[in-house]
Amino acid sequence: MLSKFQKQLSENLPFLKEKKLLLAISGGIDSVVLAYLLKQLNYNISLAHCNFKLRGNESDGDEQFVSHFASKNDLELFVTSFDTESFAKDNKLSIQVAARQLRYIWFHQLLQENNLDYILTAHHLDDNLETFLINFTRGTGLEGLTGIPVQNDKIVRPLLNFSREEIEEFASENKIEWREDSSNASDKYLRNKLRHDIVPILKSLNPSFLNSFQDTLKHLEQAKSLADDASVLVYKQVVTEKEGQKLFRLFDLKRLPNYEAYLFEWLQPFGFTAWKDISNLTEAQSGKFILSEKYRLSKDRDFLILEEIPKEDCTVYEIEADAEISIPIKLKTETVSEAGKSTNPTEIYVDKETLKFPLHIRKWREGDYFCPAGIDGKKKVSKYFKDEKMSLSDKENTWLLLSEDQIVWVIGKRQDKRFKIKNTTNQLLKIALL
Missing domain, CATH: 1.20.59.20 (Chorismate Mutase Domain, subunit A)
Structure with missing residues (x-):
């Protein structure tokens, strides 16, 4: 197996040779064998062990075993522990998903903090088959049937071409010790049910089943x-x-x-x-x-x-007369002597004396209404949006200009007639969207 593994690395994963590698080690046979193989081939590896505190003394025993293994082989070891059950409960996750999230978050932190290059895990061919069957039974697309990738960004799985049987034989031949996880014997989880009940039947039907699976x-x-x-x-x-x-x-x-x-x-x-x-x-x-x-x-x-999904902005912004702001939008108010004749929708002219300063700028709210220039009566802003056939995104990006609680302008779109210039107007205010 050592020579086959060396060939696998040199042909398919040559970039690992000069890199600093972080090996996820549980103490089980797969990760211990992977550590042994990489050590034999003089790869630069450090070990990372998670104690999930799920099996009491057995979990602590795994940690002690890994610590002894690292010391015996002169390997750097990182160890952490998690209150996995509390994390799963607080985040409404299954124990398996919670443990996966916790360990990979920690592994990536170790990469950054210690200038390491890749995370190695000991997933093998039988793991790949079980994942395939899990996805198949739950319903999936083509991507869910292509198995576990050998590399996923910083995560690399060098043992994916090796079966559980090959790993066990190698461990036996080289008198490698490991820890047995008692939870692997339980049929509580779907993966274990498939491993114990379904996969043996498939292998009995076709002695070369794993080879056929790899071809598939x-x-x-x-x-x-x-x-x-x-x-x-x-x-x-x-x-x-x-x-x-x-x-x-x-x-x-x-x-x-x-x-x-x-x-x-x-x-x-x-x-x-x-x-x-x-x-x-x-x-x-x-x-x-x-x-x-x-x-x-x-x-x-x-x-x-x-x-x-846009972040909801409930902030109310203010603008005074003869002022300019740039947040949340660029807007300018200016006292002028006469109104321009432009029909540019980015500017309006209003009767300054009808306004209460400071003016307010905010997003629209359910129930908002205004009196659009050119029509009788009032109209809900939501109805105006609908009539204008505005998209959901356009509605969310529209701002209102208000005097106290009355809409002066659906900014850049429609003015409210209550503040329009009249024959009796003495002071004009130009409001422009810049």
Whole structure:
């Protein structure tokens, strides 16, 4: 196995040779064998061990074992412990997900603080098979069937081509000691159920099952590569990017066969998983939207618009007469002797004596109304937005100028007639959006 492992590194991961590596070590057979192999080949490794405090004395015993292993092999060791159950409860996560988040956050911190280059984990071929089956049983796209990647940015998995059986044989031949995790014997978790009940049946049906599985992964990866290439080409034909938004043209999108598959590919990196809701959104009325953790996908007439969820700004800003501000927008007030004749929507002229200073600037709120110049009566701002067919993003980026609680101007769009110049006006104020 040592020579096969050396060949694997030299052919597929040659960049690791001169780097400073952080090996995640639990004390189990996989990570201990990986540490042993890398030590034999003189790689520059440090060890990192997490005590998740989930198995009482057994967890502490793992920590002591790893400490002894590091000392015996003259390897630098980083150790930390977590209150994993409390973290999982506070963040409403499963224990497995909580432990994964905690350890990888810590590993990346170690990289930055100690000028290390890569994190190595001991995932192997059987782990890859189990992950494939987990994704398959839960429902997934092509990406979920291509298995665990050998490299994911700073995380590298050098043992992915080796089976659990190979690792166990190597440990036995070299009299390598390790710690057995008692939780591996439990069928509490889906991964263990697959490992104990399903995988043995698959292997009994085909003695070369793992080799066949590797071939299948290779074919799926090639298929995904073709799909990725097509996705990039089609993306350019369907999507326009501007000012932090991605605009999906529905007419062009729906002309594609299997357009939902393209949407899946494009939106998955932004955290969207409710594919039925996304499909329904293509037929929904304007203004409807769905959210991922950080992004919003909204329907605006002939487009789907993808953008970051904007931070709500509830701040009320002020501006005095004959003044200029640049936050939240560039706005200037100026006393003038006569009104200009321009119909430029970025400036208005008002009766200064009707205003109460300071004027206020804020985002619109539900229930706001104004009296638009040119129509009788009043209109809700939300109805005005709808009539103007403004997108959700446009509404959120619109500011109001108010005198006390009365709207003077939907800035850059429509003036309120209550403050317009009259025949009796003595003082004129020009208000301009710069």
